[in-house]
Amino acid sequence: MPKEIKSFNGDAVGILFVIFIPAVVGYLVSIVSFYGGIISAVILFLIFLAAALRIVNQWNRKAVLSFGKYVGIMGPGIHIIIPFIQTTPITLDLRVINTIFKAEKTLTKDNVPVDVDALLFWRVLNSENAVLNVQIYRESVQLAAQTALRDVIGKTELSEMLAGRDVIGKDVKNLIQDRVADWGIETISVEIRDVSIPPELQDAMARVAVADREKQARVKLAESESLAADKIIEASSKYKKDLFAMQLRSLNMMYEISLSGKNLMIFIPTDSKGFSIPTPVGVEGIKDLFEKSNVKNVPEKKKDDNKKEENQDNLS
Numbered sequence: 001m002p003k004e005i006k007s008f009n010g011d012a013v014g015i016l017f018v019i020f021i022p023a024v025v026g027y028l029v030s031i032v033s034f035y036g037g038i039i040s041a042v043i044l045f046l047i048f049l050a051a052a053l054r055i056v057n058q059w060n061r062k063a064v065l066s067f068g069k070y071v072g073i074m075g076p077g078i079h080i081i082i083p084f085i086q087t088t089p090i091t092l093d094l095r096v097i098n099t100i101f102k103a104e105k106t107l108t109k110d111n112v113p114v115d116v117d118a119l120l121f122w123r124v125l126n127s128e129n130a131v132l133n134v135q136i137y138r139e140s141v142q143l144a145a146q147t148a149l150r151d152v153i154g155k156t157e158l159s160e161m162l163a164g165r166d167v168i169g170k171d172v173k174n175l176i177q178d179r180v181a182d183w184g185i186e187t188i189s190v191e192i193r194d195v196s197i198p199p200e201l202q203d204a205m206a207r208v209a210v211a212d213r214e215k216q217a218r219v220k221l222a223e224s225e226s227l228a229a230d231k232i233i234e235a236s237s238k239y240k241k242d243l244f245a246m247q248l249r250s251l252n253m254m255y256e257i258s259l260s261g262k263n264l265m266i267f268i269p270t271d272s273k274g275f276s277i278p279t280p281v282g283v284e285g286i287k288d289l290f291e292k293s294n295v296k297n298v299p300e301k302k303k304d305d306n307k308k309e310e311n312q313d314n315l316s
Helices: 011-032 034-052 127-132 137-154 158-163 165-183 199-241 243-259 283-315
Strands: 053-056 060-066 069-074 077-080 086-093 097-107 113-124 185-196
Touching: 011 034, 011 077, 034 053, 053 060, 060 127, 069 086, 069 127, 086 127, 097 137, 113 137, 113 158, 113 165, 127 165, 137 165, 137 185, 158 165, 165 185, 199 243
Parallel strands: none
Antiparallel strands: 053 077, 060 069, 060 086, 097 113, 113 185
């Protein structure tokens, strides 16, 4: 909560002054003219009241000076000061205030010029110090924040700044707090909104990022291919042990092809029984078919050779 060291308690004196001076002047004028005295007193009372009346909002505080000397802080409500003697030149806002500040063309630790846009949240914690220890507290806080941001940027590399904005914000906040502590100001947080770098450096960083992504993509693709090869080898060993499993896989492939509705499948009858049940399809099935056909063809060739020999004997 905001702290007040010295409060203004001059309302009673101000009221007496506003009433007493017009009454005295009206009395003196009434010696010459009764009605003139009343009118003069009323007019002076209204003038003094307008000059002495002060209304302070709940979130504001006003500093009161008497002949230029600080006499206290005026809290919320209606107050009466001594007109033409006391003044309230400064109004303080105790709410949380946001201040935008920038650091343009500031070199980082690795000599890269950057433009940084940041946002500071702060508030007045001690009204008396904010009035007496600093000239214009709002502008002073903004300048202190800007110089603190430049100092932190000069001690940080570009990669650290881009990767850890929250860390940079905390460092800037702590540095600002050290500089404005005597002003009665409390810094709440610093948010780094944007970090801009030169366009040519952006292009170079973009190319590096693209190359790194392509490298990762190729590594992932190679790993996927290796994993897929291992799985295919494992599946092939299973199909080799149970040839009917290959038959079911073939039928499933046909079903998947037909799901899209855009593919045309034509079944051509052949000697191969790869897609019939229960004869399995695949390398082993085709191999068996070739072996069986070769076995059948051997006796037929022998018969043909015997017939040729008999014909030759008959001719001779």
